[in-house]
Amino acid sequence: MTELLKLQGLTKAYLGVIANDHVGFSIAKGEVHALLGENGAGKSTLVKMIYGLTKPDSGTMTLHGAPYAPNSPQAARASGVAMVFQHFSLFEALNVAENVALGMENPPKMNDLARSIREVSHTYGLPLDPHRTVGDLSAGERQRVEIIRCLLQDPKLLIMDEPTSVLTPQEVEILFTTLRKLQSEGTSILYISHKLEEIRSLCDDATILRMGKVVGTCDPKTTTARDMAELMVGETLHIPTREAKESGAELLSVQGIEFAPQSPFGTRLKNLSLSVKSGEILGIGGVAGNGQDELLSVLSGEAKAQSGSVVFEGQDISTLGPNARRALGLLSAPEERLGHAAAPNMSLIENTALTATIRKKLSKNNFINWSKTEKFAQEIIKTFDVRTPSANAAARSLSGGNLQKFVIGREVMQDPKVLVVNQPTWGVDASAAASIRQALLDLAAGGAAVICISQDLDELMEISDHFAALNEGKLSVPRVAKGLTVDEIGLMMGGAETSSDTQIAGHEVSA
């Protein structure tokens, strides 16, 4: 295979912090090349340089053997480099064709564009109606808009930043088919992801970054996920192990919740029932937007379902607010770290007081004992290895992974009887994710019950003893997690009773 893009000695520093230190590798024509690394390893910086969003301090890039130094994304696109971002930049009120036109330098007539969108989407197996409004599309369909926008420019190199984080297993399979087709036509793909299994099934070559440096390259098809993860974090991975435990008394039971959220964009929970016992971890899978936030809010007490629907240790708590539930021992950690689980501009100490004053007795007669609160904040920071300059740092100044460790730590260290978490390791690097999972496992081992809502199926398979899936506000009947196959999970996620005709992805997930 001939070389398409070659990077040599790329170095970039931001205010003294070296984000990329003499990074060099090359991508062959028609190759799917994986770029692996923890959060903050320098992947984004590197990709930004390739896509012309920022310029390297030193080092050179060559494309097709000619020097390549784009000073804008337009220049990069003109040279045949296209990128699909993790966060979509689409206008929800416009339709697909209009959105695509907005990203083009010289958009053709709307009818011609709609025809070519249809052709390209048909050719690459990404069904998409150019006249649909983007606001009505699912995350997977929105990603197709972004991909087709790139494909219309006939790129030589397509950069994809964590493309599967928003997709169902079925959608992932469709995406992979498209990418393989592109590859067979000679397009190179630079594929950035945390998900090692995906990289193993898709990529031909992998470059691993750690602290801004290339620490290794490997053939992902022959290297194990564990070895790649170890290269990424630079230490032996602590894979959580589930200690088999007889589950005990029922702690929390939910009976037939009917809940209509106030927001018009929310999902209605329909006749949802579940129950968790002491020592149990119930994993709840499902694609985002199927009622995860709503389920968490009726369990945390932020929203109230009908009376009698939430029972904690035999007591009806459905009318109690979050603090009364905390007092009993039902704690939760919502998905959105900034702005929900933590107040962005407040310090970690203040954010500790957000949920911990009751169980940790941090206040007396409604006066907050700040020094005691600070002590507890320090304990969380220490125990959960939260990297922060101090406990006085504002929550928003922490990286996503560190803030997540703090949020989970804050709840776990309050010694809950039942803990409900939503997306506990979303956007968190491998080692932090492993320690968060271990904390949840330890909690269950200590006799608490954990409800873990997540979109990461590998994670759920790793820690849950029971598994259920949310689909349009309905929860499937929980099943013993051990031995479930991806096909079965896919069926549960698709709403088992109606999805006999659903196409199921055929690859195995390591349990």
Next chain:
Amino acid sequence: MISLIKRPQPSKTWMVATPVLAVIVTMILGGLLFAAMGKDPFVAIRTIFWDPLFSPDFAAYSRPQLLVKAAPLILIAIGLSLGFKAGIWNIGAEGQYIMGAICGAAIGLAFYPMEAWFIFPLMVIGGALGGFLWGLIPALCKTKFNAPEILVSLMLVYFAEQIMIAVSLGALRNPEGNGFPGSRNLAQYASSANPELIAGTGAHWGVMAAFAAVVAAYVLLSKHMLGFQIRVTGESPRAAGFAGVNSKRLIIFCLGTSGALAGLAGLFEVTGPAGQITTSFNTGYGFTAIIVAFLGRLNPIGIMLAGLLLALTFIGGELAQFMLSLPSASIQVFQGMLLMTLLAMDILVNYKIVWRKKEAV
């Protein structure tokens, strides 16, 4: 090339430094304005900022005015700041101020001419209650019907003004006033008077109340759970919901408290400096206090300083009009400049200015 870089957290140093810098910049810009009008800028600035306090000719009169004018501003602004911190916008303090004055005055007038020690305390309670109830109306409209408190509280100001005119001409009119509108003079009725407590300072009960409110608000916001809930709600309503804050109760507390403090300010004004309810009793303290609250960064200590500063520019501005025959519009422009520069300087708290060489193309 200048670029702004967001700070990881708001700078504490700049939070203190920007108001000072803003005052200096305003002095320079104002000086230019006065110079363009043909006045000596140094004399004008001195007349506004220095003479009211230290001029041998006027200070004896104008110095006590500082506290008299600052007290209602601070008292009202402290109440408003609690709501503003939580994202609850009470724009109608002027109305609550009027209603407090009317209710308090009505109690005093009902006892006239009886002399008793309990009359004034009763009037204080009445004043607070009047403002509280007036503030409760937007709170209940908000919690029951989700009506915007900004509009409801503002419209209630005009309602209160009409009530004030009606009682000045009717129920509370001085029967011995020869038919002129306005109540009896409460400052001249011993049991209801709110006199200067320390001669020559202007400090009446309202000044004491204002300082007490500053301390109470400081403790509430920094130590008390309720103050913490107020701050969290303002920072992030969702996080507040997660922390178990009852947002409806908080709305009622914030609007009720700011109403009560505004009502108190009205009561202290009507029993002291103003003396009586008239058709033109209110002079805009309730609106100016909004500026004071923001000028003081919604911080109790900051509000106290901002109240004093604004009171100073009022007194100094009047003096400059009178001494240098500056038009009153130019003084208002000057006060506007102060607010504008302060808001503009605000960017330094959250952003860092960085000089960067333009990247080579």
